[in-house]
Amino acid sequence: MTERYSTLVVNRDICTGCRACEVACSLAHEGCFWPEKSRVQVYKQEADGVDYPVVCRQCDEPACMEACPAEALKRNPKTGAILVVEENCVSCGACVDACPYEGARLLEGEDKPLICDLCGGEPSCVQRCVVHALKYRNVSGQVITAPVQAITLPQEKLR
Amino acid sequence: MRKGVLHVNIQGGYAGTILKVDLTDGRVAKEALGDEIKSYLGGRGLNIRKLFSLVDHHTDPLSPQNPLLFSAGPLAGTMFPGGARFNVSAKSPHTGILGDANAGGFFGPELKFAGYDQLIISGRSVKPVYLLITDDRVEIRPADHLWGRDVWETQKALQEELKDSRIQVACIGPAAENGVTFAGVFANLVRTAARTGMGTVMGAKNLKAVVVRGRGCIPIHDRERFQDLLNRIDEKIYAHSDYQARAMMGTTKLVNALNKFGCLATRHFLAGDFAGADAVSGEELAAQLKVKSKACFACTIPCSRFFRIPSGPYAGLASEGPEFEGLAGFSSRVGCDDLGFALQGVDDCNRLGMDVITASECVSFVMECYAEGLLSRDELDGLEPHWGDQHAVRELLRKIVYREGIGNLLARGVRHAARELGRGTEKLAMHIKGLEVFQADPRGLKGYALGFALASRGGDHLRSEPSFEFSNDPDEGMRRYGAKESAFRLEYKGKGRLVKHYEEWSALSDCLSACKNTIVNMEIINFEEGAELLQSLSGIPFTGEGVQQACERVLNLERAFIVREGIRRSDDTLPERFLKEPLPGEHPSKGSVVELEAMLDEYYEARGWDLNTGIPTRETLIRLGLEDVVGELLAARVPVV
Numbered sequence: 001m002t003e004r005y006s007t008l009v010v011n012r013d014i015c016t017g018c019r020a021c022e023v024a025c026s027l028a029h030e031g032c033f034w035p036e037k038s039r040v041q042v043y044k045q046e047a048d049g050v051d052y053p054v055v056c057r058q059c060d061e062p063a064c065m066e067a068c069p070a071e072a073l074k075r076n077p078k079t080g081a082i083l084v085v086e087e088n089c090v091s092c093g094a095c096v097d098a099c100p101y102e103g104a105r106l107l108e109g110e111d112k113p114l115i116c117d118l119c120g121g122e123p124s125c126v127q128r129c130v131v132h133a134l135k136y137r138n139v140s141g142q143v144i145t146a147p148v149q150a151i152t153l154p155q156e157k158l159r
Numbered sequence: 160m161r162k163g164v165l166h167v168n169i170q171g172g173y174a175g176t177i178l179k180v181d182l183t184d185g186r187v188a189k190e191a192l193g194d195e196i197k198s199y200l201g202g203r204g205l206n207i208r209k210l211f212s213l214v215d216h217h218t219d220p221l222s223p224q225n226p227l228l229f230s231a232g233p234l235a236g237t238m239f240p241g242g243a244r245f246n247v248s249a250k251s252p253h254t255g256i257l258g259d260a261n262a263g264g265f266f267g268p269e270l271k272f273a274g275y276d277q278l279i280i281s282g283r284s285v286k287p288v289y290l291l292i293t294d295d296r297v298e299i300r301p302a303d304h305l306w307g308r309d310v311w312e313t314q315k316a317l318q319e320e321l322k323d324s325r326i327q328v329a330c331i332g333p334a335a336e337n338g339v340t341f342a343g344v345f346a347n348l349v350r351t352a353a354r355t356g357m358g359t360v361m362g363a364k365n366l367k368a369v370v371v372r373g374r375g376c377i378p379i380h381d382r383e384r385f386q387d388l389l390n391r392i393d394e395k396i397y398a399h400s401d402y403q404a405r406a407m408m409g410t411t412k413l414v415n416a417l418n419k420f421g422c423l424a425t426r427h428f429l430a431g432d433f434a435g436a437d438a439v440s441g442e443e444l445a446a447q448l449k450v451k452s453k454a455c456f457a458c459t460i461p462c463s464r465f466f467r468i469p470s471g472p473y474a475g476l477a478s479e480g481p482e483f484e485g486l487a488g489f490s491s492r493v494g495c496d497d498l499g500f501a502l503q504g505v506d507d508c509n510r511l512g513m514d515v516i517t518a519s520e521c522v523s524f525v526m527e528c529y530a531e532g533l534l535s536r537d538e539l540d541g542l543e544p545h546w547g548d549q550h551a552v553r554e555l556l557r558k559i560v561y562r563e564g565i566g567n568l569l570a571r572g573v574r575h576a577a578r579e580l581g582r583g584t585e586k587l588a589m590h591i592k593g594l595e596v597f598q599a600d601p602r603g604l605k606g607y608a609l610g611f612a613l614a615s616r617g618g619d620h621l622r623s624e625p626s627f628e629f630s631n632d633p634d635e636g637m638r639r640y641g642a643k644e645s646a647f648r649l650e651y652k653g654k655g656r657l658v659k660h661y662e663e664w665s666a667l668s669d670c671l672s673a674c675k676n677t678i679v680n681m682e683i684i685n686f687e688e689g690a691e692l693l694q695s696l697s698g699i700p701f702t703g704e705g706v707q708q709a710c711e712r713v714l715n716l717e718r719a720f721i722v723r724e725g726i727r728r729s730d731d732t733l734p735e736r737f738l739k740e741p742l743p744g745e746h747p748s749k750g751s752v753v754e755l756e757a758m759l760d761e762y763y764e765a766r767g768w769d770l771n772t773g774i775p776t777r778e779t780l781i782r783l784g785l786e787d788v789v790g791e792l793l794a795a796r797v798p799v800v
Contacts, residue, residue, distance in 0.1 A: 016461040018454035019265070023238045026376070032171070033237050034376030035272065043324060046348050047311060049450060049465030049477065107374075128238070130406075130459045131452060148397040150406035150461055152452035154445050 005080030006118060006138040007058040008040075008126070014152065015133035017044050017051030021125035025116075028124040036107070039116040040125050040134070053134060055125075056103035056116040058082060064115070067098030073115075080139060081118040089113070168194075170380035172233040172696025173201065178275045180290060180297065182364050183223055183282030187297045192276050197699060198784065200706070202232030203259060203669035204713040205277055206248035210257075211716055211788070213281075216723050216795055220252035220356075221338075221363040223283035229270065229329070229369065230277045232672030233696055236268035236377050236456070238389060240396060241674030243267060243455035245352070247329075252363070253340040253356035253517070253572055254593035254617045256721045260343065260357045261621070263455035264350030267672050269327035272373025280364065289317070289330075289368040294375060302367040309333060309510040310345045317370055329369045332512020334560045335362035339570045341517040341595075345509065349480045350455075353514040355594060355616050380698035388692055392683055396459060399681050406452060409462030410483035410676070411441030414491070417599055420648070421746025423487060424598040426494040426546050427523035428589060428736055431600040432744045435496020439486065443498055453479050460677060466502065473499035481505040481515075487598035488519030493526060494546030504552060511560045520595035521569040522555045524576070527587050533580070540564040589734045591618030592726065601737050603748025604628065606645075606654045606661075609758045612731045613658065615717035625661040626680050628654070651754065655761025663710035670713060686710070712783045715775050718768070719788045723795045728773035731759060769800055776800060 022038035030037050040055040062082055065073045072088035073095060075081070091111040096104045106113045116123075118136070126136045129146050136144040169175055169192065179188040199208045206228045213226050227249045234242035245267030251258030270278065273292050280290070287302040305313050310332040317328050327346060335342030335358035342358030343351040352358075361367075379385050396402060404412055414436055417423040421431035437443060448468055452461035467477040481502065489504025490496060508515045526544045528534040536543055540558070542565070544551035558566025568576045573595060577588035589596050594617025601608035610623030627639070628648040636646030640660070642653025661679065667689050668678040677683045684692065687703030694701045732738070733753055741750040763770050767779030777799050780789050792799050 014451050016452050016454040016458075016463075018456060018458050018461065020238070020240075020454075020457040020459060023457045027238060027379075027382075030376065031382060032376040032378045035268075036374040037376070045324070046479065047315065047477075049453070049467075049479065051453075128457075128459060131461060147393075148402075148459075150452065150459070151403045152406055152461060153449060154407065154442070 004139050004141070005058050005060065005075070006121065006136065008055050008116065008118070008123060009135040009137050009143070010053050010055065011133045011135075012050075012052045014131050015042065015051040015053055016131055017042055020128040021053060021134055024124040024128045028119055037114065039114050041105070054102050056082060056099075057101055058116075058118070063098040063100060064095035064104055067094040069094060076117065076120070079118050079121045082115055083117055084112055084115055086112055168699065169196070170698035171378035172237065172380070172693065174271045174274050174276045174377060176275050177277045177279065178292070178297065179279045179281070180299070181282040182280060182284040182288065182299065182366060185299055196233075197701075198709055198712060200232060200667075200670035200693070200709050201276060202230050202235075202244070202672040203246040203248070203261065203666065204709060205232070205670075206230045206246050206259065207257075207713055207716050207720065209277070209279065210248050210250070211720050211791070214250045216725070218250055220250040220255065220258070220360060223281070223364070225250050225360060227280040227357065227360050227364065227366075228277060229280075230672070231267035231270045232276070232670050233693055235672035236271035237696065238457055239673055239692065240392070240457065240459040241455060241677040242672065243458060244669075244672040244674065245270065246669060246672070247344050247352040247357040249357060249360040251355040251616070252359045256592060256724045256726060257616050257717055258355040258357055258360065259616050260352035260354045261669055262344070262346055262350045262352040263674060264347035265456050266327040266329050266346035266350070266371065268456045269371045269373045271377055272375050273371050274373065274375055278369070280366065283363065284365040287365050287367050289370060290366065291321070291370045293372045305367045306336060307333060310512050311348055311510050313368060314348060317368060321370065323372060326370050326372045330367060331358040331361050332510060334511050334513040335359050337560060337562055337570070338362065339513055339559060339562075341514045341572055342512050343514050345512055347479070349478060349509050351509070351514070354516065354619060358512055379696055381695045384695040385692070388688070388695060393459070395683055396677070396681065401681060402460065405460050405462045405676065405681075407445050408441035409464070411444055411481070411486050413441070413483040413599075414487055415440040415442060418491075419746075420603050421742060421744055421748035422600045422603040423491050424600050425491045427492060427527040427587070428600055429527065430744050431603060431742045431748055432746045433491040433496070436491065438496045439490035439498045439501050441483075441486070444486070448498070448502075455674065458674070462676060468499050468502065471499050473503045476503055476506060478502070478506055478509070480509070484597050485515040485519075488515045489552065492519050492523045492598050493552055495549060495552070496547070497549065500549045504556070507553060507556050511556070513560065516597045517572055517595040518556060518559065519598070520573055520589055521559060521576070522552050524573045524587055524589065525555060525565065525569070528580075528584055531587075533582055533584050533587075538565065586735050589618075589736070591733060592721075592730055594618040596620075596734070600742060600748070601733060602742040602751040602753055604648050605651055605753060605758065606648065606657050608733060608737065608753040609654050609658045609755065609762060610661070612733050612755060612759070613662070613762065615714070615721055621665065621675065623658050623661040623665055624675065624679055625654070625657050627657060627661070649748070649751065651758055653761075654758045655763075656765045658762055659765045662714055663707060666710040666713045667706065670710065708783065712785065715766075715780060715783055715785060716788060718775055719780070719785070719792055722774050722797055723792060726773070728759065728763075728771065731773055772798065774799055
């Protein structure tokens with residue numbers, strides 16, 4: 001049996017495009033409001049109402065880990081999240097090129113890639129996604145969401 | 160990459176820099192944000208402080224001497240829900256007084272991430288240009304290829320040209336290029352700083368767009384404290400009785416809500432109840448056409464929506480939006496109960512780049528003039544704009560933008576059109592100080608009526624929005640405003656103090672650049688909590704009292720601005736219909752008119768303004784630290800006593 005990993009579950013159809021996930025991620029990792037450095041990035045086509053959170057999928061067989069020449073990517077033993085071992089990383093960008101989902105980014109002027117680490121098992125982005133376009137499925141298969149759910153489409157009660 | 164180096168006194172929240180661009184000579188300058196933020200907070204407050212000094216009563220709004228100010232306050236770009244906004248200010252080419260408009264979306268935060276709290280654009284370019292701000296780099300680029308394109312085409316072309324979908328574009332459409340005086344500044348296609356013609360000022364500068372890409376951060380002084388405050392704010396929002404309705408419908412819920420009170424502007428305010436309201440309501444929009452919720456930057460109250468019309472004459476129309484103002488503007492106000500059409504009317508205004516409130520007033524004004532025989536078919540270029548005539552509405556919108564025939568007359572708003580036309584049309588022009596009123600009938604909303612009459616940018620609801628008058632809570636009314644009546648929309652007593660308070664509360668929201676729906680209407684933060692947030696972000700020791708006083712200062716400075724332009728008490732009034740014609744219909748506001756004078760007295764007294772003239776007294780201005788303003792006003796021969 002293969003090992004089970006936790007992951008973020010993305011539903012692009014209901015994403016509001018607010019980018020609260022980006023702000024939360026940057027606050028958790030950088031200690032300030034810094035969407036550019038967020039591990040999750042919301043791509044948009046405003047004219048078509050497309051809002052698409054892009055983030056590491058924590059693949060079962062990660063192309064990034066395979067591509068890394070320096071053993072700088074390893075799994076968090078608790079969550080299975082792919083972590084960057086900074087002292088090993090040689091900033092070659094092979095992981096970024098290998099990822100088919102644009103889940104890893106290497107910013108201009110920075111030397112380490114940005115990859116979602118699932119905040120050690122309590123993803124901060126999920127807590128601010130009130131429409132539940134981002135959910136967290138942990139190793140035991142439990143699904144965790146924001147503490148509230150905004151009703152976004154009509155229900156009988158409202159009519 | 161910038162990591163947010165601020166000067167020693169400001170540790171976060173703010174970006175720390177004011178950017179100045181002169182389009183005449185191409186000069187770019189940057190200066191550190193100064194102590195004025197302690198007195199004016201940011202956003203709208205920072206804009207009026209600068210604008211008051213940069214122009215005066217001689218300045219021609221369409222001249223290079225009129226600057227255009229963009230400002231994003233200290234909550235923009237933070238995790239505060241709805242910290243998404245920006246203000247655009249200049250002297251208004253539409254009203255001749257204060258021009259100021261506000262929009263949400265993503266532009267305001269991006270300006271902050273690029274490192275700027277305020278952008279001051281002066282001068283005029285000879286040729287069409289756009290401004291590209293990428294963090295520290297500022298370029299003025301040619302925009303000949305964009306001139307003439309609509310708002311949506313412009314944003315798309317810029318995203319393609321710059322090969323970056325994360326740029327934020329604030330641009331103008333053909334309305335602004337053609338000098339329509341109520342053209343807006345549009346961000347994220349539909350997020351509009353709509354009122355008072357700020358897009359028109361941009362057009363007069365030959366500035367097609369401001370494009371921003373900010374890759375820096377906004378630091379936080381005390382992260383733990385901020386997080387604690389945010390947790391409390393979150394709890395309040397999530398537990399709010401309105402939360403789910405707002406997530407579902409946003410402001411579009413007002414169509415049905417106001418209709419029930421008999422306060423929904425119907426056929427140009429000839430009625431307050433609209434038989435077709437259900438068909439064009441927020442509920443109907445959510446049930447039939449909504450695809451999903453949408454939200455501004457980092458907002459946890461997704462009050463906007465993306466819709467798509469699947470069938471019928473407007474099949475294929477898809478967009479984010481609209482707000483109540485547009486939805487009612489192109490339905491009840493023009494007497495049309497076709498939801499698809501209302502959305503199309505809003506879309507026309509969005510793409511062509513003009514204010515839906517003023518545009519729908521222009522159209523409904525013409526409809527009433529036509530119905531009354533004050534405008535003939537010949538004068539209307541062959542149009543016969545009966546109530547609800549969809550073709551006529553769209554044609555009038557197009558004619559306004561391209562200044563054709565009757566459209567040319569309407570392109571400066573209804574005050575101008577009625578003055579030109581004469582023959583009694585002046586009474587039908589629904590404006591205050593030259594700015595057209597929105598789609599709520601103030602006859603059944605006495606506090607709103609007072610707010611309209613007083614608003615510093617002319618006929619406007621967003622300067623006060625005294626929603627407490629819907630509360631029906633007499634004890635709270637007594638506690639807050641010293642009058643039980645203040646809690647009831649049809650009563651008068653206490654409304655002066657109510658409006659004063661809500662004006663300052665709304666100013667708080669505009670100065671911080673966070674959403675008024677959140678801060679004011681949902682009552683999520685007061686002045687004390689605002690001060691705590693500001694302190695946790697910036698490290699500056701703000702107090703609740705100090706923040707309230709800053710808002711009061713902003714209101715007084717705006718008043719001083721319009722007083723310098725000649726505004727007096729006699730201008731703080733309403734269109735005659737609201738004062739004299741009892742509201743018809745069978746509904747809870749039946750027979751109402753607005754009795755304004757006693758409310759005005761109470762208001763001026765609460766403000767410390769002269770009862771006879773409506774001019775802030777010397778004592779009031781000095782109490783607020785506005786000694787220089789006293790001098791300015793006296794120099795302009797304003798009788799300050």
